[in-house]
Amino acid sequence: MSTHQAIPAASPHVMNTYGRLPVAMSHGRGCRLWDVNGKEYLDALAGIAVNTLGHAHPKLVPALQEQIAKMMHCCNYYHVPDQERLAEMLVERSGMTNVFFCSTGLEANEAALKLARKFGHNKGIERPEIVVYEKAFHGRSIATLSATGNPKIQAGFGPLVEGFIRVPLNDLDSLKKATAGNPNVVAVFFEAIQGEGGVNPMTDEYMQGVRAMCDANDWLMMIDEVQCGMGRTGKWFAHQWAGIVPDVMPLAKGLGSGVPIGAVVAGPKAANIFTPGAHGTTFGGNPLSMRAGVETIRIMEEDGLMENAAKVGKHLQTRLLTSLLEVAGVKQVRGHGLMIGIELDRPCGAIAQRALDAGLLLSVTADNVIRLVPPLIMTSAEADEVAAILLPIIKDFLAE
Numbered sequence: 001m002s003t004h005q006a007i008p009a010a011s012p013h014v015m016n017t018y019g020r021l022p023v024a025m026s027h028g029r030g031c032r033l034w035d036v037n038g039k040e041y042l043d044a045l046a047g048i049a050v051n052t053l054g055h056a057h058p059k060l061v062p063a064l065q066e067q068i069a070k071m072m073h074c075c076n077y078y079h080v081p082d083q084e085r086l087a088e089m090l091v092e093r094s095g096m097t098n099v100f101f102c103s104t105g106l107e108a109n110e111a112a113l114k115l116a117r118k119f120g121h122n123k124g125i126e127r128p129e130i131v132v133y134e135k136a137f138h139g140r141s142i143a144t145l146s147a148t149g150n151p152k153i154q155a156g157f158g159p160l161v162e163g164f165i166r167v168p169l170n171d172l173d174s175l176k177k178a179t180a181g182n183p184n185v186v187a188v189f190f191e192a193i194q195g196e197g198g199v200n201p202m203t204d205e206y207m208q209g210v211r212a213m214c215d216a217n218d219w220l221m222m223i224d225e226v227q228c229g230m231g232r233t234g235k236w237f238a239h240q241w242a243g244i245v246p247d248v249m250p251l252a253k254g255l256g257s258g259v260p261i262g263a264v265v266a267g268p269k270a271a272n273i274f275t276p277g278a279h280g281t282t283f284g285g286n287p288l289s290m291r292a293g294v295e296t297i298r299i300m301e302e303d304g305l306m307e308n309a310a311k312v313g314k315h316l317q318t319r320l321l322t323s324l325l326e327v328a329g330v331k332q333v334r335g336h337g338l339m340i341g342i343e344l345d346r347p348c349g350a351i352a353q354r355a356l357d358a359g360l361l362l363s364v365t366a367d368n369v370i371r372l373v374p375p376l377i378m379t380s381a382e383a384d385e386v387a388a389i390l391l392p393i394i395k396d397f398l399a400e
Ligand SMILES: *Cc1c(COP(=O)(O)O)cnc(C)c1O
Pocket: 104, 105, 106, 107, 109, 137, 138, 139, 140, 191, 195, 196, 224, 225, 226, 227, 228, 252, 253
């Protein structure tokens, strides 16, 4: 049972937008966090797939300290060398050509939606429409929540932005039917692995099919890699397992290892749609977040963290699968690399609190999916520890 210790400075003046667990974190190191009362936690959440390098990484901290002492922000009226460096790093690793920098995931997706609309207007389409997906999550601005496929996130914020066509996942026939004879379609927009929607992967075959349809119809293929990208699945971007290259790819979460950052990477079809004055953002591409992005990629490669994500992810998923295969109430264990979902046959939000009590951080998404998105530095021994804490919690919960 939860101890519900007092949380210093829990103020009623913070808006009540999250159902927060009764704990306040103090500091971290690697895959461990400590709360203000000194209790230790193993981190299988990484601040929702953000802390790629875990906490207080010994190579990242001095680099960022140095950067803060030099300059944090100067705005985009000037060239920022690390912005150009990070753009080149992302272009090289994605096979795409140009990057726009911003600060969050929704901002990256908002830019992608603007790119798609402008792409249409440039072709003389006055009312462009974008294909989006059931259970998708793209953010909480008015446009991105309209693209999101979750009525709970949209409730109370209407009128929604128009110009979206919604289809189910992994069903090419539905996509064909929904777009047949519609000259206003400009783009298809999806997560390679849905995160908030319950860790739902798009199949390689489906992504290849969408790529072919986008080519045949001159649509933009836009893949939201905000959560599943940046090495989490064992490749830089989750869609790369399907051997395809999108035209537009929003990134954020793990790109800065904890420093707020977003990016939209574009291929040749979308690279020159924005012209000076068409889009912008004050914080985008600032020297601090750019340094965080450059160092994150550099350290990931130096330390083989993508290979680690693939290896440890497979190890953890196998361990969970073998232990849960026969357990009544477990519907599926799925995911790729260090993005794993355990779907139960009933709502299981309570598991987040029970794991917290047992010293493990994770989240429950889509009501009944336990989501594990740990730092990419997690070792096999730490993954074993995650399983050792989590498995009895799941079994006890389902036995009640
Ligand atoms: C988290 C997330 C977003 C939104 O990112 P924010 O930084 O919270 O705005 C968008 N798309 C996906 C796939 C996400 O997981």
